[in-house]
Amino acid sequence: MKRHLMGVVAAGLTVALGVSGCGKGSSSSGGSDGKTIKFVAAIYDDNTKPYWDTLIKDFEAKNSGYKVNLEMVDWTQMDAKVKTYVQTKQVPDVLNYNAFSDFARDGLIYQASEVVSPATLSDFTPTFVQQAQYNGAQYGLPFISSARLLFYNKDLFEKAGITDPPATWDAVKTDAQKIKKTGAIGYGLPLGPEESQAEFYSWAMNNGGGWVDASGKWAINQKANVDTLDFLKDLNKSGLTQPNPESTDRKTVFNQFAQGKVGMAIGGPFTKAGFIDPVNKSLNFGVAPLPSKSGAEHNTLGVMDVLAAFKKDGGKNKEAIKKFLDFFYQKENTSKFLTTEGFLPVTKSAGDALSADPYMKQFVDALPTCKFAPTSNPAWSAVAGAVKQDLGTAAANEDPKKVLDKIQETAEKAG
Amino acid sequence: MPDLTVKERGAGTSPASRPSLPLRIGRALTPLLWLGPSLVLIAVVVLWPVIEMIRTSLQKISSTGTTLGYRGGGNYTDLFGEDDLIPVVLRTLLWVGGIVIVTMTLSLALGQLLNARFPGRRVVRWAVIVPWAASVLMTALIWRWMLDNYSGIVNRLLLDLHVIDEPVNWLAHPTQAMFWMMWVAVFVSLPFTSFVILAGLQTIPADVYEAARVDGAGPFRTYFGITLPLLRPAVLIASIINVINVFNSFPIIWAMTGGGPGNKTDTTTTYMYKLAFYDQNVGESGAMAVVNFVLILVMVLLYLRAARWREEIR
Numbered sequence: 001m002k003r004h005l006m007g008v009v010a011a012g013l014t015v016a017l018g019v020s021g022c023g024k025g026s027s028s029s030g031g032s033d034g035k036t037i038k039f040v041a042a043i044y045d046d047n048t049k050p051y052w053d054t055l056i057k058d059f060e061a062k063n064s065g066y067k068v069n070l071e072m073v074d075w076t077q078m079d080a081k082v083k084t085y086v087q088t089k090q091v092p093d094v095l096n097y098n099a100f101s102d103f104a105r106d107g108l109i110y111q112a113s114e115v116v117s118p119a120t121l122s123d124f125t126p127t128f129v130q131q132a133q134y135n136g137a138q139y140g141l142p143f144i145s146s147a148r149l150l151f152y153n154k155d156l157f158e159k160a161g162i163t164d165p166p167a168t169w170d171a172v173k174t175d176a177q178k179i180k181k182t183g184a185i186g187y188g189l190p191l192g193p194e195e196s197q198a199e200f201y202s203w204a205m206n207n208g209g210g211w212v213d214a215s216g217k218w219a220i221n222q223k224a225n226v227d228t229l230d231f232l233k234d235l236n237k238s239g240l241t242q243p244n245p246e247s248t249d250r251k252t253v254f255n256q257f258a259q260g261k262v263g264m265a266i267g268g269p270f271t272k273a274g275f276i277d278p279v280n281k282s283l284n285f286g287v288a289p290l291p292s293k294s295g296a297e298h299n300t301l302g303v304m305d306v307l308a309a310f311k312k313d314g315g316k317n318k319e320a321i322k323k324f325l326d327f328f329y330q331k332e333n334t335s336k337f338l339t340t341e342g343f344l345p346v347t348k349s350a351g352d353a354l355s356a357d358p359y360m361k362q363f364v365d366a367l368p369t370c371k372f373a374p375t376s377n378p379a380w381s382a383v384a385g386a387v388k389q390d391l392g393t394a395a396a397n398e399d400p401k402k403v404l405d406k407i408q409e410t411a412e413k414a415g
Numbered sequence: 416m417p418d419l420t421v422k423e424r425g426a427g428t429s430p431a432s433r434p435s436l437p438l439r440i441g442r443a444l445t446p447l448l449w450l451g452p453s454l455v456l457i458a459v460v461v462l463w464p465v466i467e468m469i470r471t472s473l474q475k476i477s478s479t480g481t482t483l484g485y486r487g488g489g490n491y492t493d494l495f496g497e498d499d500l501i502p503v504v505l506r507t508l509l510w511v512g513g514i515v516i517v518t519m520t521l522s523l524a525l526g527q528l529l530n531a532r533f534p535g536r537r538v539v540r541w542a543v544i545v546p547w548a549a550s551v552l553m554t555a556l557i558w559r560w561m562l563d564n565y566s567g568i569v570n571r572l573l574l575d576l577h578v579i580d581e582p583v584n585w586l587a588h589p590t591q592a593m594f595w596m597m598w599v600a601v602f603v604s605l606p607f608t609s610f611v612i613l614a615g616l617q618t619i620p621a622d623v624y625e626a627a628r629v630d631g632a633g634p635f636r637t638y639f640g641i642t643l644p645l646l647r648p649a650v651l652i653a654s655i656i657n658v659i660n661v662f663n664s665f666p667i668i669w670a671m672t673g674g675g676p677g678n679k680t681d682t683t684t685t686y687m688y689k690l691a692f693y694d695q696n697v698g699e700s701g702a703m704a705v706v707n708f709v710l711i712l713v714m715v716l717l718y719l720r721a722a723r724w725r726e727e728i729r
Contacts, residue, residue: 079692080691080692082479082480083479083480083691083692083697084480085480086479086480086481087476087480087481087482087697102477102478102479103479105477105479106477106479106481108479108481192675192676193673193675193693243564243584243587244564244584244587244588244676246587246675246676246677247584247586247587247672247675247676248587252565255565256565378478379478381478381695382478382694382695382696385689385692385693385694385695386693386694388693389675389677389678389689389693389694390677390678392675392676392677393676393677393679396676398677406498410694414478414695
């Protein structure tokens with residue numbers, strides 16, 4: 001019996017310790033005939049996979065001999081997957097992602113001009129081309145864009161006796177107080193780890209703050225940012241936001257907003273189809289520019305996802321990639337994706353298709369005033385990661401200046 | 416004929432008394448035939464990942480996942496320079512200690528119950544297995560929604576019972592969140608542990624109890640004088656495996672709080688993940704994995720020493 005014990009202990013240790021080691025997944029690489037490519041696409045919602053399935057079938061029918069292997073990856077898994085692909089040298093040919101500059105820095109991806117035709121290249125809107133550059137050359141292929149505006153509940157505003165959506169921060173606070181008196185939540189503030197960098201920047205940019213200074217150096221702990229965080233903390237501490245902004249995600253805020261329990265919140269074009277309609281189709285809400293400290297100018301947060309094409313087999317995959325990407329960037333294919341998913345165009349040709357919808361038009365119109373996160377800086381993803389983890393704590397009990405100092409330190413370390 | 420016999424005998428006996436070299440090597444290696452498969456398994460499943468982990472912790476890996484070469488102990492210097500590391504390690508020790516102690520205590524009681532004869536025992540035994548059969552992630556997600564601030568059933572229940580006056584956002588406050596997550600971890604650890612205890616209880620021969628009864632020992636005395644000492648092997652195994660499992664537990668914390676707010680509910684395991692995928696620093700995360708590995712080895716060895724397992728084995 002005692003021998004058995006020894007055996008069991010040994011077996012138990014072996015199994016348990018083995019589990020703690022990390023495994024490496026591997027997937028088969030596509031054929032090296034140069035006509036089969038692997039495309040890793042992100043799942044935006046339930047409609048994404050059917051869209052790509054149809055598009056690829058169509059592409060393969062029109063380009064006989066060419067084949068696209070589709071792999072769908074959830075956003076929550078994406079970072080881990082991409083790192084594994086690169087570590088194990090199993091990179092896809094085309095990747096749909098939210099970052100590209102560190103791939104460019106490490107020499108993993110093609111320049112845009114190598115993988116799309118000149119016609120496609122010149123169709124991208126200049127604002128987005130600028131965001132897709134690394135060291136002056138375009139690497140990323142703008143894929144979708146999005147902008148943020150202030151959503152407000154018209155019924156709650158009327159009940160609280162407010163006529164217009166707030167244009168200044170002071171107005172946000174007084175309106176939130178009035179809404180609170182009706183029993184609802186004044187402002188929905190999602191500073192949880194999901195996307196706190198977007199929520200924070202939406203406020204900071206309208207106070208003259210931001211991630212970098214004029215010379216492009218990290219300026220995360222600048223005074224304008226500290227003031228912004230102080231303002232948001234004050235909203236929370238005055239009881240004008242939902243409880244615990246530091247652990248609230250957008251989904252929760254807009255679920256409450258859709259139920260008519262939140263007066264104001266910042267959302268994007270996808271918010272209506274993705275968050276509000278599934279809960280309450282008849283919600284009476286309006287969309288307004290983001291409020292600013294002074295009320296003079298209103299900037300909008302722009303977000304862009306990209307496609308990136310990986311170098312492989314000494315460039316043999318270039319032709320197939322080019323065929324596939326040019327096919328996707330045809331006006332009808334691109335605009336179909338945008339309308340299905342509720343995103344904004346990155347190409348001139350698809351722009352008009354969306355302006356027909358009055359709800360979408362407000363966002364399309366806001367695009368020219370867009371400010372973007374510094375995605376062309378390869379260190380941005382590390383900075384965004386630090387922001388996601390820590391920024392929210394400043395709205396709760398931590399000191400805003402200290403939290404921003406710490407993120408600044410991380411940013412300088414990352415490059 | 417006689418010649419032949421001699422020849423045969425000669426051929427048969429001479430190698431046996433003095434075997435040739437290849438044959439001797441062959442005999443020495445024969446056990447490998449049986450040991451081989453398990454040695455290969457251990458090498459591939461245990462040793463290789465460990466070596467790979469240590470190698471990663473010494474490398475400079477860019478945010479894309481490209482290896483840029485070795486950087487010596489740089490990842491370790493970075494890791495030990497993190498302000499969050501010490502609180503995270505202390506929290507991990509609390510997490511492991513708290514969960515294992517509560518689990519063991521409850522399991523000793525549950526094991527006793529499952530061992531007792533009563534109508535419906537089979538049903539109760541099955542019921543105890545259920546949390547084990549359900550996926551840990553699923554259990555954690557269900558608890559997360561039960562504890563939700565807006566629509567959670569826990570708040571509803573406590574409000575209706577007038578225990579609290581307004582909804583509590585349980586998972587947003589580090590202390591309460593830790594408490595609830597530890598409870599979920601205990602909940603999912605109970606089935607395995609109580610069944611190990613049950614198995615241990617069933618190996619205790621009935622005549623020992625009979626002798627105790629004849630000698631006039633009461634139930635209290637019987638339990639602490641006979642049952643508990645004889646359960647030692649089972650308790651030892653159950654607690655070691657629990658320590659390792661709980662230490663490495665990722666899904667419960669990840670699903671319920673994601674280690675937040677900030678790093679206030681992180682254990683070393685979730686912190687390691689965040690280093691790799693939030694801070695984009697795979698090398699430093701590798702260093703954390705090595706530290707994690709050493710910590711758990713030390714903890715298990717200390718425990719075995721405290722429990723004097725060698726005496727137990729001999």
